[in-house]
Amino acid sequence: MISDAISNINFWEMLLRTTFAFIILMILARFMGKKQISQLTFFHYVTGITIGSIAAEISAQTETPFLDGAIAMIWWALLTVVVNLLTIKSKKARILFDDQPTIIIHRGKISEQGMKKARLTLNDLNMMLREQSIFAVADVNYAILETNGQLSVLKKAGQESATKQDVNAPVNDPKYIPTEIISDGKLIKENLTELKLTEEWVYEQLKKNGIGKVEQVYYAEILTDGKLHIDLRTEGK
Template identity: 35%
Template sequence: MPEWLNITIRSVAAVLYLFLLTRVIGKRQLSQITFFEYIVGITIGSIAGFIATDMDGPVLHGFLALTIFALFPVLIGWLQLKSKTIRNVVDGNATVLIKDGKILEDNLKKERITTEELMEQLRMKNAFKVADVEFAVMEPNGSVSVLLKSENQPLTPKHLGLSVAPVKEPQAVIMDGVIMDEPLATIGFNRKWLKTELEKQGVALENVFLGQVDDNGQLFLDLYDDKIQVPAPQTVKLTYATLKKCQADLELYALSAQNEETKNMYELEASRLKKVVENVTPLMTR
């Protein structure tokens, strides 16, 4: 067999076997590797290269070595599930870097982090002043988690005592000018509805790069031509404004009514509509 063909077969076989091993090891090897897994990954790559180019050694020996090294992360992962001590040894522990707005210099030295590196990590978490940080910790994977002090955290509806309805995942109903029937059916609409919405906005289907429908049934469009600005849907806002106007009109009618029975009727309807508006406000003002 020609040497080039032998190398080709060995290389393809090594790549396919590596792919199989990575599936066995799991996705964590790709998304969040530990130091141990990093070392094993480098070694596996070296062995795979050796399998492809070493013409003298038996190829099965190389595959055996690959298998043994690949099974180490699987075994260690299983042991980590059983023992916290092993987790601490393999992954390490989190290290507190800032507490109550004060940098813990000894912990910085322990993790060999400079002040500039710490400030960079804080800026990446939108924390530009150390005094604004309540707590910062270096995770075992090397990332820095930051908790801002209460007065420096962004306001949320919960802080204001407001109830907000849960938001469902928007559905992409148009991609590259093609209607996606399955997402459209998932939110309870059809092609006729979609074409009507496109006509309302004066947009042709073939000009749409991406179309999304939120859980309020509003269609948002992104066109191929970035110079064309498509107005944001106003259906929900207009409906909410109409309800508020009707409530105000009923209250005004109640104030201007001369007949007591008519006055009471308007007041009652205004009160009912007010309750309706209060119930739908979290849905229509988010």
């Protein structure tokens, strides 16, 4: 009988704690504004997770005093609003909390420094481009990694607006799917095999472009027409 009574008390207590936590969370979400909800930056992402974790803690853990948890949520939200105001008023504060966009591709050239700063691999970059239906780095003029982790891309002129159907030009099936064959100075042999290309062919193409060693190439990909797009290393020069 006693255990049943305790269980009933815990049941109603958890309902009340969860209800009040839900109400406080909704009020704080409106208070912090749409910028927090959209999680525009890493800071807002972390803030959202933290406030959600505190709400979950005071809802599910009876050992946690509800008032203490509510104060923590409210104070965290106030700190977030203060930081938002600082970032609006101060450029230095904005850089400190939100960081800055990073140029990954500049005028068709992959920035090794930008890749290292963003801690991106060439595979990561290709994946992010494919998510925007871009299968060849050679089609990109500029690519910027935004503070929210999204990649903004400006295609090269002639790659963005009119299609061949728009100008009634003949349409041919691509010979290849754009595929990387050199990554960070190393041949990707499995991709060559899949494309039915040989290492000798690659060396010949590099030689035609005045490149003596594969190690000189930071990135290279085969384009749809069979041509090779080459991005040379810049560091160490």
